[in-house]
Amino acid sequence: MLNGIGASDGIGVGRVMLIAEQSLDYTPREIADVDAELERFRSAVDKFCDNTMEQAEAIRQSTGEKEAEILLGHIAIIRDPFMGGEIENLIKAHQCAESAVDQICKMFIDMFSATGDDLTMQRAADVRDIRDGVISVLLGVQEVKISDAPEGTVLVVKELTPSMTAGINKENIVGIITETGSQTSHSAILARALEIPASLSVANATTQLSSEELVIVDGFKGNVLIAPDAKTIDEYTAKRDAYLREKRELENFRGKTTAGADGIEYELFCNIGTPKDATKAVEADGEGVGLFRTEFLFMDRDRLPTEDEQFDAYKQASLILKGKPLIIRTLDIGGDKEIPYLGLEKEENPFMGFRAIRYCLKNRDMFKSQIKAILRASAFGDIRIMFPLITAVEELRAGRALVEEAKADLKASGIAYDENIQVGVMTETAASGVIADLLAKEADFFSIGTNDLTGYTMAADRGNSDVGYLYSPLQPSVLRMIRRIIKCGREEGIPVGMCGEAAASPTMIPLLISFGLTEFSVSAPSVLKVRKNISKWTKAEADAVAEKVMAMTTEAEIKEYLESIV
Amino acid sequence: MVSKKVTLVNAQGFHMRPASVFATAMGKYSSNVTIKFNGNNYNAKSLLNIIAACIKCGSEIEIVCEGSDENEALADAVERIESGLGE
Numbered sequence: 001m002l003n004g005i006g007a008s009d010g011i012g013v014g015r016v017m018l019i020a021e022q023s024l025d026y027t028p029r030e031i032a033d034v035d036a037e038l039e040r041f042r043s044a045v046d047k048f049c050d051n052t053m054e055q056a057e058a059i060r061q062s063t064g065e066k067e068a069e070i071l072l073g074h075i076a077i078i079r080d081p082f083m084g085g086e087i088e089n090l091i092k093a094h095q096c097a098e099s100a101v102d103q104i105c106k107m108f109i110d111m112f113s114a115t116g117d118d119l120t121m122q123r124a125a126d127v128r129d130i131r132d133g134v135i136s137v138l139l140g141v142q143e144v145k146i147s148d149a150p151e152g153t154v155l156v157v158k159e160l161t162p163s164m165t166a167g168i169n170k171e172n173i174v175g176i177i178t179e180t181g182s183q184t185s186h187s188a189i190l191a192r193a194l195e196i197p198a199s200l201s202v203a204n205a206t207t208q209l210s211s212e213e214l215v216i217v218d219g220f221k222g223n224v225l226i227a228p229d230a231k232t233i234d235e236y237t238a239k240r241d242a243y244l245r246e247k248r249e250l251e252n253f254r255g256k257t258t259a260g261a262d263g264i265e266y267e268l269f270c271n272i273g274t275p276k277d278a279t280k281a282v283e284a285d286g287e288g289v290g291l292f293r294t295e296f297l298f299m300d301r302d303r304l305p306t307e308d309e310q311f312d313a314y315k316q317a318s319l320i321l322k323g324k325p326l327i328i329r330t331l332d333i334g335g336d337k338e339i340p341y342l343g344l345e346k347e348e349n350p351f352m353g354f355r356a357i358r359y360c361l362k363n364r365d366m367f368k369s370q371i372k373a374i375l376r377a378s379a380f381g382d383i384r385i386m387f388p389l390i391t392a393v394e395e396l397r398a399g400r401a402l403v404e405e406a407k408a409d410l411k412a413s414g415i416a417y418d419e420n421i422q423v424g425v426m427t428e429t430a431a432s433g434v435i436a437d438l439l440a441k442e443a444d445f446f447s448i449g450t451n452d453l454t455g456y457t458m459a460a461d462r463g464n465s466d467v468g469y470l471y472s473p474l475q476p477s478v479l480r481m482i483r484r485i486i487k488c489g490r491e492e493g494i495p496v497g498m499c500g501e502a503a504a505s506p507t508m509i510p511l512l513i514s515f516g517l518t519e520f521s522v523s524a525p526s527v528l529k530v531r532k533n534i535s536k537w538t539k540a541e542a543d544a545v546a547e548k549v550m551a552m553t554t555e556a557e558i559k560e561y562l563e564s565i566v
Numbered sequence: 567m568v569s570k571k572v573t574l575v576n577a578q579g580f581h582m583r584p585a586s587v588f589a590t591a592m593g594k595y596s597s598n599v600t601i602k603f604n605g606n607n608y609n610a611k612s613l614l615n616i617i618a619a620c621i622k623c624g625s626e627i628e629i630v631c632e633g634s635d636e637n638e639a640l641a642d643a644v645e646r647i648e649s650g651l652g653e
Contacts, residue, residue: 119581120618312624319623
């Protein structure tokens with residue numbers, strides 16, 4: 001078995017088509033007739049652009065507008081006056097066109113690769129593709145026709161170029177294996193758009209695999225199985241069919257409002273960890289972000305992020321969401337995380353120690369700069385602030401006071417922000433559940449963090465195999481806690497959401513509907529599944545289930561019953 | 567010579583499409599148009615130069631125009647950037 005990066009979901013079973021690299025070797029030579037060589041270069045560029053237009057058109061029809069644009073970008077690059085000018089300068093200095101194109105492209109490839117920025121580094125791949133394309137035209141090399149691939153073909157290439165993608169017939173290509181690329185590279189984006197399972201960055205794939213060999217591409221895990229036996233093929237074929245069936249079913253829920261069988265509507269948000277994830281939330285058809293964890297800004301670095309750095313990140317996420325709600329959770333760290341520059345001491349019991357809102361309220365400057373950054377970003381979208389680990393009303397008050405202070409500072413400096421920004425509580429401690437009635441009077445919203453709520457209520461660490469059995473959101477105590485939090489929120493007229501894993505659990509959904517939850521925040525890949533599960537329930541049916549469940553006395557009983565009905 | 571500082575507001579920064587549209591638009595002016603960012607100068611008529619500058623959302627850049635139609639070029643450049651580069 002070969003290992004790579006799973007970059008496009010699905011399973012492909014088929015025979016290898018090895019795309020060998022064409023030799024683009026040339027011998028640099030001195031040019032006597034500069035004008036003729038310039039003409040040769042310009043007509044090669046024209047030809048290259050014609051080919052690219054044709055390929056872009058093919059991609060537009062087979063895949064989509066966005067993917068075609070990648071190729072049209074190649075025309076913009078080769079037509080760039082600066083690039084063209086530099087190439088022509090070299091030709092005027094009597095270099096041959098191949099050599100001139102090669103050198104100038106290399107200059108940009110090096111420049112882009114050196115930035116260390118993901119998006120810019122991808123442009124290096126574009127320039128490489130362009131260089132190969134133009135030099136191929138100059139040398140008169142024919143490109144391989146992938147369009148002729150027979151049914152059930154697994155493409156094996158060093159790098160999947162956009163121009164290659166143009167030739168892909170979705171019906172015939174069942175898998176893609178490359179030696180380079182990452183989750184975010186063109187190869188991955190194109191493979192996902194084409195909905196072809198892909199495993200990228202498989203070391204030496206082009207030498208380890210040979211044409212006509214039977215392989216299985218596992219696009220989930222990135223594995224490639226070589227010459228599998230009949231049993232393995234059956235197993236993977238079944239997996240593939242189940243995946244495709246479910247995917248088709250879920251796609252019916254894309255673009256729909258999230259509503260129960262009785263038409264009652266709910267909000268369905270996503271949990272994200274970086275601004276980039278906001279794109280995933282939008283692509284997954286999330287209606288907003290119910291939990292934006294901000295720890296990424298503070299991890300893997302040697303100093304605190306500045307207010308501006310944080311502002312950039314929050315604003316970026318907000319702009320991607322285009323006005324959809326974005327709930328930003330303030331810093332949630334403690335002695336269990338390695339952030340050397342914060343000087344957090346190792347604690348006996350970090351989960352009950354100096355962390356999250358407790359740490360932030362003691363480090364006011366740091367906390368205020370985060371709040372100011374969030375407020376500044378709130379001028380660009382529907383942003384809300386959420387405090388983690390609240391256990392007493394004073395903490396919420398102190399946090400709100402800091403928000404008001406930050407607002408006054410911004411106002412004094414004439415910086416825009418949302419004056420009515422909502423400030424909510426992540427109810428994730430047993431204490432916050434018990435005093436939910438008091439908190440609800442002073443918070444603008446609740447969001448139940450079921451992962452910690454379960455742990456803190458049961459006093460059980462799910463990672464500890466001796467007590468992990470206690471850790472279940474279906475424990476009668478946890479369900480009572482959840483029901484209470486929602487009830488208290490509703491009595492004060494504030495919305496209550498849930499941003500823990502339980503919000504996506506099919507067995508929890510009827511209970512949450514019955515308790516009166518209005519917003520579900522789940523991981524991006526779960527959005528359509530949750531929308532489908534919510535659509536199965538009317539409030540009345542959910543109430544009947546909840547009534548039964550809340551009369552039961554053990555977790556085992558509850559679990560067995562719920563699993564029997566969903 | 568005229569110049570103005572502006573902040574990039576489109577989410578993805580100066581990536582392929584906005585850079586391409588912007589460079590093409592600037593190419594129509596006879597003035598030299600330069601982007602100053604992080605202490606470097608980039609030719610605003612060159613898509614590749616703009617991309618190499620790696621300018622992200624929220625960054626402040628300075629546009630410098632010099633030539634016979636410098637005022638028009640600057641006004642156009644600023645307006646395009648402030649309106650989010652058509653995104």
